[in-house]
Amino acid sequence: MTVNFRRAVKTDVPAIVAMLADDPLGATRENAADMSAYFDAFDSIDADPGELLIVADRDGEVVGTLQLTFLHGLSRGGAIRAQIEAVRVRSDARSGGLGKRLIEWAIDESRRRGCHLVQLTSDRTRVDAHRFYEKLGFSGTHLGYKLTLV
Amino acid sequence: MTVNFRRAVKTDVPAIVAMLADDPLGATRENAADMSAYFDAFDSIDADPGELLIVADRDGEVVGTLQLTFLHGLSRGGAIRAQIEAVRVRSDARSGGLGKRLIEWAIDESRRRGCHLVQLTSDRTRVDAHRFYEKLGFSGTHLGYKLTLV
Numbered sequence: 001m002t003v004n005f006r007r008a009v010k011t012d013v014p015a016i017v018a019m020l021a022d023d024p025l026g027a028t029r030e031n032a033a034d035m036s037a038y039f040d041a042f043d044s045i046d047a048d049p050g051e052l053l054i055v056a057d058r059d060g061e062v063v064g065t066l067q068l069t070f071l072h073g074l075s076r077g078g079a080i081r082a083q084i085e086a087v088r089v090r091s092d093a094r095s096g097g098l099g100k101r102l103i104e105w106a107i108d109e110s111r112r113r114g115c116h117l118v119q120l121t122s123d124r125t126r127v128d129a130h131r132f133y134e135k136l137g138f139s140g141t142h143l144g145y146k147l148t149l150v
Numbered sequence: 151m152t153v154n155f156r157r158a159v160k161t162d163v164p165a166i167v168a169m170l171a172d173d174p175l176g177a178t179r180e181n182a183a184d185m186s187a188y189f190d191a192f193d194s195i196d197a198d199p200g201e202l203l204i205v206a207d208r209d210g211e212v213v214g215t216l217q218l219t220f221l222h223g224l225s226r227g228g229a230i231r232a233q234i235e236a237v238r239v240r241s242d243a244r245s246g247g248l249g250k251r252l253i254e255w256a257i258d259e260s261r262r263r264g265c266h267l268v269q270l271t272s273d274r275t276r277v278d279a280h281r282f283y284e285k286l287g288f289s290g291t292h293l294g295y296k297l298t299l300v
Contacts, residue, residue, distance in 0.1 A: 016224055029226050042224065048222060051222060069219075071233075073195065074192065077179070077187050080194075085225070086223055107299070121294045124293055138297045140293045141295075142293070144292025145290050146269045
C-alpha cells in the first residue's frame with residue numbers, strides 16, 4: 001500500500017469535500033449536496049499558478065488533502081510565503097503518520113519553490129492539531145483573526 | 151488634508167519598506183539598504199491579479215500600507231477569502247483613525263470582490279493591535295503558526 005502526493009484533479013473534488021465536511025467544524029460549514037460551487041472553486045484554484053491543491057492518493061483512493069498558496073510580499077526582505085489551508089486526513093486513514101507526511105511534503109514543496117516560511121492557522125479548539133504542528137517545528141507565535149462578511 | 155487609498159506603484163516601494171522596518175518586529179527582519187529584493191517582490195505582487203498592495207496617500211505622501219491577497223479554496227462552500235498582511239501606519243500619522251480607515255477600506259474592497267471572509271494574523275506580542283482588530287469586528291478564533299525555512 002503506497003501513498004502518492006499529487007496535484008488534485010477535478011474528479012477528486014467530491015472526495016475532498018467529503019473530508020472537509022467530516023469534521024466537527026466543517027460539518028457546520030460545508031454543503032456537499034450542492035457541488036457546483038465546489039467545482040467552480042476548483043477551476044479558480046487550478047487556473048491560478050499561485051495555488052496548489054494537493055491530495056494524498058492511496059492506491060487510487062483520496063485519503064488526505066491540503067491547499068498550498070504561494071504569497072508574494074514586501075515584508076521580510078521580499079520573502080515568498082507558503083500558506084497551508086484546509087488540511088484533512090480521512091477518518092479511517094488517521095493515526096498512521098499520513099498527516100505528518102502530508103505536511104512534510106508541503107514543507108519540501110515550499111522549500112523547492114524558494115519560500116522563506118510556511119504559515120498556517122488552526123482553530124483554537126483544535127488542541128490535538130496544535131501539538132501536531134508544534135512537533136513538526138511550527139511556532140504558534142500569532143493570533144489568527146477572522147471577520148465573516150456573508 | 152485628504153487621504154486617498156490607492157494601489158501601490160513602484161515608486162512607493164521605498165516608503166513602504168521604511169514603514170515595514172520602523173517597527174519593533176520589522177526592524178530585525180528588514181534591510182532597506184538593499185532595495186533590489188523589494189523591487190523584485192513588488193513586480194511579482196503587481197503582476198498577480200490575486201494580490202493588491204495598497205497605500206494610504208496623504209497629499210502625495212505615503213503614510214500607510216497593507217497588502218490584500220484573494221484566496222480561492224474549496225472550504226466553506228468554495229468561499230473566496232481576503233487575507234490582510236503587512237499593515238503599517240507611519241509613526242507620525244498614528245492615533246488619528248487612519249489605521250481604522252485603512253482596514254475598513256480593505257474590508258469594503260473584499261466585500262466588493264465577493265469574499266466571504268477577511269482573515270489576518272497578528273503577532274502575539276502586538277496587544278494593542280489585537281484590541282484594534284477586535285473593535286473592528288474581527289474574532290481571534292485561531293492560532294497562527296509559522297515555520298521559517300531560511
